[in-house]
Amino acid sequence: MQHQRLLLFCLGLLAFSYLAAQEANDALLHFNQARIDHQQKAMLTLGGWAVVNIATGLSLRNSADGSTKHFHEMNALWNVVNLGIAGLGYYAASREDPTALATFGTIQEHYKFEKILLFNAGLDVGYMLGGLYLTERAKRPGVNADQLKGFGNSIMLQGGFLFVFDLVNYFISSGRTGDLKLLLGRTSEGIGMTLTF
Structure with a gap:
């Protein structure tokens, strides 16, 4: 009788472990798919x-x-x-497999995307400043004022759009950072990472 209880307990523990691992895998798949979907929508918007x-x-x-x-x-x-950037970005995102990344890889990809967006936002400020420089340069004598002013205004517009685009996508992505808590959990020794095999 004692052995049967122990066997039932072990089988129950294994079943519970399997269900918990399956739930973690589902959360990981959902998180990766949401990231891929977001990247595709962002590239469609840019395109x-x-x-x-x-x-x-x-x-x-x-x-x-x-x-x-x-x-x-x-x-x-x-x-x-x-x-061109939108096409390549969409193509790359569409080839990603949401099941291919483990927990650590998922976290790396999530933060890599956010870092790219913030870096691009910095470049966008540079574009706007470059456009402003061209419009100011157009006021000098002896230059092609129409070309400098037109190009400068265009570059400021494009930089402004890209700045808003990158920041909006950053905030959308960072809003999913809380979902990482589903992938990371608390253990009896403190905070840890849930690894699934």
Whole structure:
């Protein structure tokens, strides 16, 4: 009788451990899928912005003159790069397997994405300052003022959009940081990481 109870206890413990591991795997899969979905939506947003700017820039460039012509021209050119980045980013995110990363890899990917967004936000400030410099430079004599002013205004607009885009995506991503608590847990010795095999 004693052996049967011990056997039942061990089987119950194994079943409970299996269910807990399955729950941790489900949480990990859900977290990774949410990150991948977010990255894909972000790249679709960037790609949509790029397509609108390319189409608008090319169509309005020929009917405009002065700095406005150069503004539309730069919008189209700038967004060719944005479209390339969006396409490559979407392709990379669509090839990711949400089951491929363990807990540590998931955490690394999550924070890597956030660091990229913050770094890009810093670059975006540089773009806006560069655009401001060009518009100020356009006020000097002996320069192509229309081109400098148009390019400068375009670069400030594009930098401003990218700044907002990167910060919004950073805050969306950092809002999921609390979900990492599902992957990390408290043990009797303190705080630890749940590893699943």
